[in-house]
Amino acid sequence: MTAPVLVVDGLSARIAGQQVVEEVSFEVAATGVTALLGRNGVGKTSTIRALLGLIERAGRVELAGERIDQLPTHRIVQRGVGYVPEDREVFAGLTVAENLRLAERGADATGRDLVAELFPELVQRAGQSAGSLSGGQQQMVSIARALVNRNVVLLIDEPTKGLAPLIVQDVAAALARAAATVPILLVEQNLQVVRQLADTVVVLESGRVVHRGPAAGLLDDDALTTRLLGVHTERETEDGR
Amino acid sequence: MSAPATRIRRLTGAAWFPFALMVVFAGVAAVLPLLAIDIPGVLPGPSYLPGTLQLLALCLVFSALALSYHLLFGTAGMLSFGHALYFAVGAYGVGILLQRTELPLAAAIATTVALATVVALALGAVSLRVAGISFAMVTLAFAQAGSVLVRRNAWITGGEEGLRLDTDNVPDFLVGVLNTRNVYWLALAVLVLVFLVVIWFERSRAGHVAVATRENETRVRVLGIRPFTIKLMTFVIASALAALSGTIYFVLQSGTTPRATSADLTLSLLVIVVLGGVGARWGAIVGAFAYTLLDQRLTALASSDAVAALPDVLRIPLSEPLFLLGTLFILVVLFLPGGIAGTVRRAATGRRTSRDARERLEEAER
Amino acid sequence: MSTVVLLAVTGLGLGALYFLVASGLSLIYGLMGVLNFAHGSFLTLGAFAGFELTRRLGGDSWPAFVASLVLGAAVGAVAAALTELLLIRRLYERHIEQVLVTVGLSLATVALFEGIWGSDPSYVTAPAWLGETTQLLGARIPNDRFVLIGAAALVLLGIVAFLRFTRFGLIIRAGVENRAMVTALGIDVRRAFTVVFAIGGTAAGLGGVLASHYFGYVSPHLGGSLLIFAFIVTVIGGLGSLAGAAIASVAVGVLQQFANFYWGVGDLVVVLLLAGVLLLRPAGILGKKKVQA
Numbered sequence: 001m002t003a004p005v006l007v008v009d010g011l012s013a014r015i016a017g018q019q020v021v022e023e024v025s026f027e028v029a030a031t032g033v034t035a036l037l038g039r040n041g042v043g044k045t046s047t048i049r050a051l052l053g054l055i056e057r058a059g060r061v062e063l064a065g066e067r068i069d070q071l072p073t074h075r076i077v078q079r080g081v082g083y084v085p086e087d088r089e090v091f092a093g094l095t096v097a098e099n100l101r102l103a104e105r106g107a108d109a110t111g112r113d114l115v116a117e118l119f120p121e122l123v124q125r126a127g128q129s130a131g132s133l134s135g136g137q138q139q140m141v142s143i144a145r146a147l148v149n150r151n152v153v154l155l156i157d158e159p160t161k162g163l164a165p166l167i168v169q170d171v172a173a174a175l176a177r178a179a180a181t182v183p184i185l186l187v188e189q190n191l192q193v194v195r196q197l198a199d200t201v202v203v204l205e206s207g208r209v210v211h212r213g214p215a216a217g218l219l220d221d222d223a224l225t226t227r228l229l230g231v232h233t234e235r236e237t238e239d240g241r
Numbered sequence: 242m243s244a245p246a247t248r249i250r251r252l253t254g255a256a257w258f259p260f261a262l263m264v265v266f267a268g269v270a271a272v273l274p275l276l277a278i279d280i281p282g283v284l285p286g287p288s289y290l291p292g293t294l295q296l297l298a299l300c301l302v303f304s305a306l307a308l309s310y311h312l313l314f315g316t317a318g319m320l321s322f323g324h325a326l327y328f329a330v331g332a333y334g335v336g337i338l339l340q341r342t343e344l345p346l347a348a349a350i351a352t353t354v355a356l357a358t359v360v361a362l363a364l365g366a367v368s369l370r371v372a373g374i375s376f377a378m379v380t381l382a383f384a385q386a387g388s389v390l391v392r393r394n395a396w397i398t399g400g401e402e403g404l405r406l407d408t409d410n411v412p413d414f415l416v417g418v419l420n421t422r423n424v425y426w427l428a429l430a431v432l433v434l435v436f437l438v439v440i441w442f443e444r445s446r447a448g449h450v451a452v453a454t455r456e457n458e459t460r461v462r463v464l465g466i467r468p469f470t471i472k473l474m475t476f477v478i479a480s481a482l483a484a485l486s487g488t489i490y491f492v493l494q495s496g497t498t499p500r501a502t503s504a505d506l507t508l509s510l511l512v513i514v515v516l517g518g519v520g521a522r523w524g525a526i527v528g529a530f531a532y533t534l535l536d537q538r539l540t541a542l543a544s545s546d547a548v549a550a551l552p553d554v555l556r557i558p559l560s561e562p563l564f565l566l567g568t569l570f571i572l573v574v575l576f577l578p579g580g581i582a583g584t585v586r587r588a589a590t591g592r593r594t595s596r597d598a599r600e601r602l603e604e605a606e607r
Numbered sequence: 608m609s610t611v612v613l614l615a616v617t618g619l620g621l622g623a624l625y626f627l628v629a630s631g632l633s634l635i636y637g638l639m640g641v642l643n644f645a646h647g648s649f650l651t652l653g654a655f656a657g658f659e660l661t662r663r664l665g666g667d668s669w670p671a672f673v674a675s676l677v678l679g680a681a682v683g684a685v686a687a688a689l690t691e692l693l694l695i696r697r698l699y700e701r702h703i704e705q706v707l708v709t710v711g712l713s714l715a716t717v718a719l720f721e722g723i724w725g726s727d728p729s730y731v732t733a734p735a736w737l738g739e740t741t742q743l744l745g746a747r748i749p750n751d752r753f754v755l756i757g758a759a760a761l762v763l764l765g766i767v768a769f770l771r772f773t774r775f776g777l778i779i780r781a782g783v784e785n786r787a788m789v790t791a792l793g794i795d796v797r798r799a800f801t802v803v804f805a806i807g808g809t810a811a812g813l814g815g816v817l818a819s820h821y822f823g824y825v826s827p828h829l830g831g832s833l834l835i836f837a838f839i840v841t842v843i844g845g846l847g848s849l850a851g852a853a854i855a856s857v858a859v860g861v862l863q864q865f866a867n868f869y870w871g872v873g874d875l876v877v878v879l880l881l882a883g884v885l886l887l888r889p890a891g892i893l894g895k896k897k898v899q900a
Binding site for chain 2: 889
């Protein structure tokens with residue numbers, strides 16, 4: 001097995017002076033999908049944002065063997081980190097095309113055809129303002145902004161949150177396509193999607209890693225899943241936010 | 242951390258410590274008019290001379306004003322650019338009452354402070370519809386309107402000429418150059434009063450909520466407290482204290498000019514508080530002394546023959562005290578985020594506090 | 608009728624002046640969250656640069672007038688870009704301290720201008736046509752108003768085109784919405800900061816030269832007095848909204864002229880308008896509630 005693409009060692013993060021991630025250590029494999037799981041509010045989103053330097057952080061983070069924990073956000077991203085934030089964060093006042101154009105990183109932008117193929121809807125709506133799209137379409141824009149570039153790793157935060165079941169399948173299929181060429185760190189509440197995509201899982205509790213292992217090992221063990229995630233594998237509760 | 246540093250922190254952290262410090266400060270300040278202390282370069286002459294006392298009393302008045310601003314900005318995190326308005330209400334209010342009514346000085350001061358409270362309540366309620374930078378701009382706009390009113394209504398304010406003190410109803414012991422030391426003691430008493438009110442408020446439940454609101458407004462809201470009420474309360478108290486300082490300023494200066502209403506005064510206040518150290522009570526007082534003395538000395542320097550003889554490149558900047566103060570201010574913000582108080586505390590305790598000061602500043606924004 | 612037309616056009620001219628200041632303030636605030644107190648100094652510096660140039664070239668010629676406009680705009684741009692690079696950037700993301708630095712800069716520069724040019728007005732000369740009037744619907748309108756209105760309209764169009772058609776414009780528009788997400792797309796948003804400062808400085812510098820013709824003189828406090836109204840305009844229009852700033856500039860300028868003429872209380876009416884807007888719409892006419900994590 002090749003070396004992990006992302007090594008996180010003792011990562012801590014603070015928001016407004018409060019510790020939200022505490023000494024988290026895990027790895028993201030060089031291929032496939034690593035899912036970051038845990039109950040609501042355990043710091044999954046904060047972990048991803050800390051990796052990107054979007055919030056105040058300390059600890060060691062290596063991307064493909066090189067430290068990135070001292071770099072500003074834009075430099076980290078320029079090294080080939082694609083990011084799909086929680087709540088999509090599309091630029092509502094910009095058109096779909098402008099959202100994508102903004103995301104293109106020069107020579108890295110080799111994914112235009114892939115995006116057009118995965119999300120034909122976005123091509124049709126290129127001139128429309130992103131704010132006028134449905135939630136599902138906005139999520140496609142957000143994912144497309146990451147896939148339009150050639151990346152070393154993708155950080156994807158709750159891509160199916162608040163989406164209709166049919167759209168969830170579209171998004172999952174798109175992510176499966178992406179995962180064939182680039183490793184992904186995925187935060188996801190929907191355990192069916194996790195089961196479908198993830199090879200490895202990392203479980204956080206109160207900002208710390210409490211479980212690491214193959215995805216199947218966790219998801220097939222109902223008792224363990226209930227204990228760690230507070231949900232049953234069959235039906236997971238919808239995030240109320 | 243070393244043992245002496247710990248001891249210093251334990252001492253300065255005690256609840257009674259600020260009072261003890263104030264007693265020492267007020268004690269020393271109170272006997273100055275009876276002594277002949279001269280600090281060449283800092284004071285214009287020995288401390289018993291009316292000229293020196295006048296300047297020191299001005300330092301005291303600005304200390305009181307700066308403390309009221311500290312309450313607003315340092316404690317509650319409200320960046321106002323219109324605090325001068327309330328100072329001006331104090332100065333002009335007492336001046337007009339003394340001129341137009343038969344009220345004795347004490348009653349005129351009390352009435353003026355009450356009036357300022359009402360004005361602050363009304364304008365504060367409107368300004369607090371917004372927060373952060375918008376709040377700063379709106380308070381600036383109101384203060385500017387006040388400034389325009391003063392300049393336009395010369396029939397009552399004296400317009401650009403300013404307003405003179407009508408001494409008919411002022412007690413004799415406060416009138417005249419020879420009685421400067423009595424006015425000086427009055428200013429000292431007012432500073433002590435303002436200091437006590439500020440400490441009382443900061444230690445009250447309302448004060449704790451004000452601090453909590455600065456740090457995290459959402460959390461306070463969750464507790465079922467309306468941040469608006471607490472902010473308005475802080476705003477009104479700070480404004481009333483500023484007005485009180487304004488009344489004493491008027492007596493001390495035997496009048497006022499429209500400069501008391503200008504945005505420049507608020508900006509000077511901001512310079513004082515940041516220079517002294519945001520969030521530090523003593524910082525406000527130290528800052529006020531440093532600023533007032535510096536302003537006075539730099540003005541003296543500007544008109545000196547030595548400066549006049551310099552070539553233009555040096556003469557022009559050196560002959561503008563505000564240029565030097567503005568530059569100093571920029572340097573303090575860039576390189577000494579904790580101001581004088583932060584630097585002293587860092588030196589005394591060996592602890593890095595610039596970070597605290599920085600966080601305080603950021604909190605003020607939200 | 609002719610009075611109404613005169614007041615309307617003059618108010619529009621004043622509004623144009625406000626817009627030249629407010630556009631930069633609004634863009635800078637929108638993208639960076641910085642309230643730029645030194646913006647008035649960019650304007651004053653531009654005005655003095657124009658004044659010095661026309662004094663040397665002879666102010667009544669058209670080429671000198673045009674050159675003074677160009678020089679004023681350039682000086683404003685350079686001063687603003689340097690301010691961002693040397694002072695603001697060092698305090699990245701620390702907004703209150705950034706405001707404080709601009710406060711210090713405005714104090715220091717106004718004092719410096721007083722040292723160099725004195726606190727008395729420096730009277731400017733202009734091509735004779737600017738001082739003449741043109742008949743419009745029965746009103747005799749001073750020609751400099753038309754120049755002002757035209758210049759502000761051009762600046763508005765120029766900024767809109769820049770925002771719409773350039774990559775920097777795209778970054779700025781996106782950054783006003785969500786600056787963190789722009790950096791999370793791999794873009795160094797700080798480079799756009801220098802650009803918005805330069806744009807704001809250009810408009811302010813140009814506005815300075817035009818203001819000196821509108822009032823007939825330059826003084827060290829020229830920028831500061833306009834800045835306060837520009838602040839009011841940006842709050843009324845909605846912080847960060849260029850269109851809001853344009854609408855509010857015109858509204859405030861015209862209202863002020865009418866209130867001044869009929870009741871002599873233009874400045875106060877503007878503050879009342881501000882209070883009214885805050886009570887009804889705290890976020891301003893076109894402002895959105897700022898969403899920040």
